[in-house]
Amino acid sequence: MKRYIISPELNWYRANMHCHTTVSDGFYSPEEIKEAYKNMGYSIVAYTDHELIREHNDLTDDEFLAITSSEFSINDSKACFEIPEGQYMDGWRSQKVVHLGIYAKDKNNVFHPATNGDTFNRWKSQGKDVGEVEYDGYTREYTLESINETIKRLNEKGFLVSLNHPNWSLNDMDDYLNIEGLWSLEILNYATERISGAEYCPYIYDHMVRKGKHNLFCNMGDDNHNRGGSYDHSFGGSTIIGASELEYGKIMEALENGNFYCASGKNPPKINVLYVEDNIIKIDCSPATDIFVTGMGRNFRYCSTEGKEVTHAEFPLDRQDVMFRVTVRDKYGNNAHTHYYRVDDFLTK
Numbered sequence: 001m002k003r004y005i006i007s008p009e010l011n012w013y014r015a016n017m018h019c020h021t022t023v024s025d026g027f028y029s030p031e032e033i034k035e036a037y038k039n040m041g042y043s044i045v046a047y048t049d050h051e052l053i054r055e056h057n058d059l060t061d062d063e064f065l066a067i068t069s070s071e072f073s074i075n076d077s078k079a080c081f082e083i084p085e086g087q088y089m090d091g092w093r094s095q096k097v098v099h100l101g102i103y104a105k106d107k108n109n110v111f112h113p114a115t116n117g118d119t120f121n122r123w124k125s126q127g128k129d130v131g132e133v134e135y136d137g138y139t140r141e142y143t144l145e146s147i148n149e150t151i152k153r154l155n156e157k158g159f160l161v162s163l164n165h166p167n168w169s170l171n172d173m174d175d176y177l178n179i180e181g182l183w184s185l186e187i188l189n190y191a192t193e194r195i196s197g198a199e200y201c202p203y204i205y206d207h208m209v210r211k212g213k214h215n216l217f218c219n220m221g222d223d224n225h226n227r228g229g230s231y232d233h234s235f236g237g238s239t240i241i242g243a244s245e246l247e248y249g250k251i252m253e254a255l256e257n258g259n260f261y262c263a264s265g266k267n268p269p270k271i272n273v274l275y276v277e278d279n280i281i282k283i284d285c286s287p288a289t290d291i292f293v294t295g296m297g298r299n300f301r302y303c304s305t306e307g308k309e310v311t312h313a314e315f316p317l318d319r320q321d322v323m324f325r326v327t328v329r330d331k332y333g334n335n336a337h338t339h340y341y342r343v344d345d346f347l348t349k
Contacts, residue, residue, distance in 0.1 A: 001277065001348075002275045002276070002277045003275055003276045003277070003345075003346050004273075004274070004275045005274040005275060005276070005326075005338065005341060006242065006261065006271050006272070006273055006274035006275075006338070007242065007273070007275075008272065008273050010242040010243060010244060010259070011242070011243060011244065011245065011246070012240050012241065012242050013043040013044055013065075013240070013241045013242075013243065013246060013251070014041055014042045014043055014044070014238050014239075014240055015042065015043065015044035015045065015046065015067075015238065015239045015240070015241055016037060016042060016044070016045050016046065016221055016222050016224070016234075016235075016237070016238065016239075017046045017048070017067075017069075017101060017103075017162070017186075017219050017220070017221040017239045018046065018048050018071070018101055018164065018186065018189065018221025018222055018223045018224075018237070019033060019045050019046060019047055019048055019221070019222060019223075019224055020048065020049055020050065020071075020223070020224065020225045020226075021033055021047060021049055022128075022129075023047070023049040023052055023054060023123075023128055023129055023130060024049035024050040024051070024052055024123060024128065025049075025050060025225060026049070026224070026225045026226055027225060027226040027227055027228065027229055028226050028229075030047055030056050030059060030066070031059065033045060033047075033224075033226075034059050034064055034066070036231065036234070037234075037235075038063065038064055040234075040235045040266070042064075042235075042238075043063065043064060043065060043246055044064070044065045044066075044067060044241065044246075044251065045064075045065075045066060045067070046066075046067035046069040046101070046103060046221075047066060047067070047068075047069060048069045048070055048071040048101055048102075048221075049070060049071070050070070050071050050073070050119065050123075051070065051071070051072060051073070051115065051119035051120055051123070052070055052120060052123060052128075052130050052133075053068065053069070053070045053102075053104065053109070053110045053111070053112055053133060054068070054070075054110060054130065054131050055068045055104075055107055055108055055109075055110055056068070057107055057108070060107075060248070062246070063246070064246075065246050065247075065248060065251060067103055067104070067107075067248075067251070067252075068103075068104040068106075068107050068108070068109060068110065069101065069102060069103045069104060070101075070102050071099055071100065071101055071102070071164065072099070072100045072102055072114065072115070072140075072150065072154075073097055073098065073099050073100070074097065074098040074100075074140045074141070074142050074146065074147055074150065075095065075096075075097045075142060076095045076096040076097065076142040077091070077095065077142065078095060079091070079094035079095060080094065080095060080096045080170050081094065094170075095170070096142065096169060096170045096171065096175070097142075097169045097170070098142070098147055098163070098169060098171070098175070098179075099163075099164040099165060099169055100150070100151065100154070100161050100162065100163065100164065101161070101162035101163075101164050101186065101221070102154050102159040102160070102161050102162075103159060103160040103161075103162075103252070103255065104158060104159055104252075105158045105159070105160065105252045105256065106158055107248045109157070109158055109159075110131065110133050111133065111134050111135070111136075111157055112133050112134065112135035112136070113135070113136055113138070113153040113154055113156070113157040113159075114136070114138045114140060114149070114150040114153040114154055115135045115136070115138060115140070116135065116137050116138060116139045117135045117137075120133065120135065136153070138150070138153065144178055144179075147179060148178075148179065148180045148181065151179065151180065151181035151182065152180075152181055154181075155181050160183040160184070160252075160255060160256060161181060161182055161183050161184075162182065162183060162184040162185065162186055162219060163176060163179060163182050163184075163185050163186065164186045164189060164221070164223070165186060165189035165192050165199050165223065166185070166186075166201060166204055167192075167196075167198050167199050167201055167204075168189065168192045168196065168198075168199055173207070176204065176208060177207075177208060177211050177213075182213070182216060183216075183217060183255075183256070184216065184217040184218060184219045184339075185204065185205050185208060185216060185217075185218050185219070186218075186219055186220065186221055187200070187201055187202045187204070187205050187218045187219070187220060187262065187337065188200050188201075188220040188221075188236075188237045188262070188264050189220075189221060189222075189223045189237065190220070190221070190222045190223065190224075190233060190234075190235075190236035190237035190264070191222060191223040191224055191225070191233035192223060193236075193237075194232065194233050194236070195233075200264070202218070202327075202337060205218045205339075206294070209296065209323060209340050210296060210297075214323065214340070214342070216339070216340075217258045217260075217339045218262060218337060218339045219239045219260070219262050220237035220238055220239055220262035220263065220264060220337075221237045221239065222234050222235065222236060222237050223237075235266045236264060236265060236266055237262070237264060238262060238263050238264070238268050239260055239261075239262045240260055240261050240262065240263060240270075240271075240336075241254050241255060241259065241260040242254055242259045242260060243259070258339060261336060261337060261338045261339070262336070262337050263334065263335065263336040263337070264334045264335050264336075265330070265332060265334030265335075267334075268334050268336060269285060269286050269287075269288060269328045269329065269330040269334055269335065269336040270285060270286040270328075270336065271283065271284075271285050271326070271328055271336050271338070272284045272285055272286070274326060274338065276317060276346040278348070279316065279317045279346075279347055279348060280314050280315070280316060280317065281293060281314065281315045281316075281317055281324070281326070282312075282313075282314050283312065283313045283314070283326060283328070284311060284312050285311055285312075285313075285328045285336070286311065286328075286330065287309035287310070287311055287330065287331070288303075288305070288309060288310055288311070288328045288329060288330055289305055289307060289308070289309055289310075289329060289330060289331045290302060290303065290305065290327075290328075290329040291303040291305075291310070291313040291326070291327070291328050291329070292326070292327040292329075293315045293321075293324055293325070293326055294324065294325050294326075294327065295318065295320065295321030295322065295323065295324050296321060296322040296323040296324070296340070297320070297321075297322065299318060299320060299321045299324075301315050301318075303315075309330075309331065317343060317346060317347060318343070319343055319347060321343050322342075322343055323340040323341060323342055323343060324340065324341055324343060325337065325338050325339055325340045325341070326338045
């Protein structure tokens with residue numbers, strides 16, 4: 001019996017889960033972003049403008065879906081490392097932040113939980129088209145208690161919450177291992193990776209799962225601001241969502257349940273089919289030079305291609321993996337990732 005992880009019976013839609021527009025500090029309007037991303041093969045964009053939850057339902061049609069979303073931030077006020085005497089580094093460069101990608105399960109949900117409205121009102125005073133919203137008056141602080149309270153309030157109001165770009169945010173183990181209520185971790189922030197080479201971080205995801213966050217998923221996004229009109233930071237971090245149709249409720253249900261994988265590159269590798277049959281993991285994919293299975297511990301297996309390209313691989317399912325994820329890498333170094341799955345959900349006697 002085949003137990004599908006990535007099923008050919010579903011439609012698989014390419015999404016950018018992290019995007020900024022003229023509604024906050026992006027260069028292009030929501031309408032311009034829609035056309036640009038559609039032209040690159042995307043079906044979904046989450047409009048995560050800073051501190052603003054605005055629905056863009058008018059942009060949704062038979063070929064495109066706009067996710068009601070935002071990016072919330074919590075900023076520290078002190079440097080997180082010692083700066084040598086006689087040297088100077090401003091706060092933006094030296095202080096930790098937590099940036100949360102938040103996604104409304106209801107497309108019409110624009111209530112702002114966990115905020116006192118300061119940033120929203122600043123955007124509004126600058127003439128930004130932010131709409132009218134309600135907020136609960138909560139003031140976020142850079143403490144573990146406040147971070148977790150923020151996420152709790154967001155979850156209670158119907159939002160999925162992702163921890164974004166942990167390396168850029170100067171987060172360390174004590175930070176991300178103690179954050180509760182996350183739905184997913186952004187393991188590639190394409191814009192930050194383009195400027196730093198340091199924001200492709202599946203190892204942080206591995207660490208979080210090994211430390212007990214077994215229900216955590218992983219995603220990728222662009223974080224495109226398109227400053228100066230450039231698309232250099234666009235189209236490189238995709239989340240591929242499996243659903244029966246391009247309908248808001250079905251897409252959000254797929255995200256909530258982990259029915260997606262993520263992939264890097266402007267022409268990313270594809271996982272066409274992934275299933276377990278008779279305790280064998282079987283993968284069909286676009287041409288790949290490397291295919292890996294990563295277990296929860298020091299359990300690694302790979303398909304030896306000797307530099308050639310393959311489109312199929314099989315691996316025995318090992319009980320000692322405890323949990324496993326799959327990576328497909330193409331000749332350009334782009335990667336398609338699943339999140340972790342429990343071995344016991346797939347093993348048969």
